[in-house]
Amino acid sequence: MKTICIVILNYNNYEDTIECVSSLQMAIDPAKYDIVIVDNNSSNDSMSIMQNKLNGVTLIQSNQNRGYAYGNNLGIQYAKKEGYEYICILNNDTIITEDFLDICISYLESHRETVFVSPTLVDYDRSHRVQSTGGDIYISKGYVNLKNNGKFLNELPPIVESDYIGGACMVFPVKVVETIGYIPEAYFLFFEETEWCYKAKVAGYKNICLTNTYIYHKGSVSIKAVSGLQEYLMERNRVVFVKRNSRTRLGYYQFLIYLLLRTTVRFCMGKEKNLKKYRYYFDGVFNRIDKRFPFICFGSK
Numbered sequence: 199m200k201t202i203c204i205v206i207l208n209y210n211n212y213e214d215t216i217e218c219v220s221s222l223q224m225a226i227d228p229a230k231y232d233i234v235i236v237d238n239n240s241s242n243d244s245m246s247i248m249q250n251k252l253n254g255v256t257l258i259q260s261n262q263n264r265g266y267a268y269g270n271n272l273g274i275q276y277a278k279k280e281g282y283e284y285i286c287i288l289n290n291d292t293i294i295t296e297d298f299l300d301i302c303i304s305y306l307e308s309h310r311e312t313v314f315v316s317p318t319l320v321d322y323d324r325s326h327r328v329q330s331t332g333g334d335i336y337i338s339k340g341y342v343n344l345k346n347n348g349k350f351l352n353e354l355p356p357i358v359e360s361d362y363i364g365g366a367c368m369v370f371p372v373k374v375v376e377t378i379g380y381i382p383e384a385y386f387l388f389f390e391e392t393e394w395c396y397k398a399k400v401a402g403y404k405n406i407c408l409t410n411t412y413i414y415h416k417g418s419v420s421i422k423a424v425s426g427l428q429e430y431l432m433e434r435n436r437v438v439f440v441k442r443n444s445r446t447r448l449g450y451y452q453f454l455i456y457l458l459l460r461t462t463v464r465f466c467m468g469k470e471k472n473l474k475k476y477r478y479y480f481d482g483v484f485n486r487i488d489k490r491f492p493f494i495c496f497g498s499k
Contacts, residue, residue, distance in 0.1 A: 200229075200230065200231055200232050200282070201282060201283040201284055202230060202231040202232070202282065202283070202284045202285070202286060202299060202303065203231065203232050203233075203234055203273075203276075203277035203280070203282040203284070203285050203286070204222070204231050204232070204233045204234070204285075204286045204288050205234050205236065205270055205273030205274065205276075205277065205285060205286070205287050205288065206218060206219065206233065206234070206235045206236070206273075206288050206289075206290050207235075207236050207238055207266065207269040207270055207273070207289070207290060208235055208236065208237045208238065208240065208244055208248070208290055209237070209238040209239075209240055209244075209263060209269075210240045210241060210242050210244060211244070211290060211291075212240075212242075212243075212244040212247045212248050212251075214290045214291045214416070215235060215244075215248060215290040216247075216248065216251050216252060217293065218288070218289075218290045218291070218292055218293065218294070219233060219235070219252055219255060221293045221294045221295065222288075222294045223254070224294075225294040225295050225296055225297060226294065226297045226298075226299055227297075228254060230299060230300075231286070231299065232255075232256065232282075233254070233255040233256065234255070234256045234257075234258060234273045234276055234277065235248060235252070235255055235256070235257050235258070236258045236260060236269045236270065236272050236273045237257065237258070237259050237260060238260050238263045238265075238268075238269040239259075239260050239261060239262050239263040245257065245259055256276070258272055258273065258276060260272055262495070263493070263495075264383060264386070264495050264496055265383065265385065265386035265387050265390075265494075265495075265496065266365065266381075266385075266386070266387050266390055266391075267380070267381035267382055267383040267385065267390040268383050268496075270287050270381055271380045271381055271383065273285075273287075274287075274372075274375060274380060274381070275380075277372060278372050278375060282372055283371065283372060284303055284306070284369060284370065284371055284372065285369070285370060285371075285372055286299065286302075286367065286368070286369045287365065287367070287368045288366070288367050289365070289366040289367065289415065291366075291415065291416040291417065292366055292367060292413050292414060292415050292416070293322065293413065293414040293416075294413055294414075295413075295414070296411060296412075297411075298317040298367075298408075298411040298412070298413060299369070301317070301408060301410065301411045302315045302316070302317065302369040302408065302411070303369065305406065305408060306369065306370070306371060309404070309406070311402075311403060311404050312403065312404040312405070312406050313370050313371065313374045313377075313378075313398050313403040313404070313405070314363050314368055314369070314370050314374075314394075314395055314398060314403075314405045314406070315363070315368075315369045315370070315405075315406050315407075315408060316332065316363040316364060316366075316367050316368055316369065316406075316407050316408070317367055317407070317408060317411040317412050317413050318330075318331050318351060318354070318407060318408070318409045318411070318412040318413075319331075319364050319366055319367065319412070319413065319415045320351065320412045320413070320414055320415065321414070321415070322414045322415060322416045322417070324414070325350075326350055326351045326352075326412075327348060327349070327350055328346045328347060328348065328349045328350065328351060328354065329344070329347060329364075329415055329417075330344045330345065330346070330347055330364045330407075331345045331346045331354065331358040331360065331363075331407040331409060332345055332358060332360030332361075332362055332363040332364060332395075332405060332407045333345050333360055333361065333362060334360055334361045334362075335361040335362060335392065335396055337396075337439075337440060337443060337444060337449075337453075338449065338452070338453060338456070339453065339456060339457075340436040340437065340439065340440045340453055340457060342361075342362070342389075342392055345358060345360055345407075346358065351409060351412060354409040355409065356408070356409055356410055357406060357407075357408060357409070358406070358407040358409060359404055359405065359406055359407075360395075360405055360406075360407065361392075361395060361396060361399055361405065362391060362392045362394075362395035362396060362399075362405055363391070363395060363405050363406070363407050364391070364415075365390070365391030366413075366415050367413055367415075368391065374398065374403075377398075377401060378394065378397045378398050378401055379397070381394050382394060382442070383496055384438060384442065384496055385431070385435045385438060385439075385496070386431065386435075386494050386495070386496055387431050387435075388428075388431045388432050388435045389435040389436070389438065389439045392439060393439060393442065393443060396443060424491070426490065427491060429472070429478075430478055430488055430490075430491065431494075433475050433478035433479060433482075434478045434479070434481045434482040434488075435482065436457075436479075436482065437454070437457070437479050437481075437482025437483055438482045438485075440453045441482065441483070454479075454483070457479060458476070458479070461475055461476065461479075
């Protein structure tokens with residue numbers, strides 16, 4: 199049996215999914231891995247088209263869309279049940295041109311203190327300009343950076359250790375789920391892989407990006423199609439992340455005061471014009487959802 203299961207999530211975007219799978223099958227010997235595609239309850243004909251267009255993949259239909267974590271967790275549960283040793287979560291808006299799997303798996307096998315590994319994410323325009331090698335978390339400010347964003351591959355050190363790695367491509371041993379659980383489902387989108395990696399680091403593990411291998415990343419199409427959704431979830435979930443992961447209640451309250459004061463100062467200085475952010479923050483505090491986005495719902499983990 200193959201030891202690697204690649205989990206790809208699809209929602210209303212079968213074109214990118216088909217292109218991603220085709221690039222994967224051309225760049226890496228399919229004998230090394232199996233592909234599981236989870237359709238996150240698409241409202242178009244994604245499932246039927248993928249069934250007709252794709253060969254050698256397993257298709258799982260979710261009967262509800264509860265976001266990135268919920269959909270990928272269905273794939274992880276399948277891989278765990280089927281006995282795979284390693285999983286690669288891969289966004290459907292990525293293009294593969296080289297075998298990053300061997301490099302990532304080899305690193306995991308020789309560095310048992312590491313549980314999450316990723317190739318470098320680079321811009322889709324083939325410029326080899328870096329999108330991200332992961333980033334660090336400043337939980338007291340609810341801030342997460344993008345390491346090496348805008349640099350070129352040849353400017354990077356061979357290994358970058360960070361507090362988290364990007365959810366567009368994560369390679370990890372299945373057994374990590376037994377230690378830190380499944381991907382947190384409290385966000386719908388944004389910050390879920392951040393919390394997952396953060397939990398791994400708190401448990402004493404490392405999160406590593408390897409810069410001697412890379413994949414192309416287009417950037418999310420689905421969320422950009424809904425006006426205001428990306429900003430809303432980023433700001434709301436920033437609060438949710440700190441609320442769930444701050445080590446003390448006092449630290450969480452201090453963060454809220456900092457966030458509100460910072461936004462107010464930026465508004466007074468003319469650097470912030472969207473006063474709706476206050477509402478976004480309080481939606482995070484009270485676990486509410488903006489009525490503009492009634493389709494947002496969360497899993498149970």
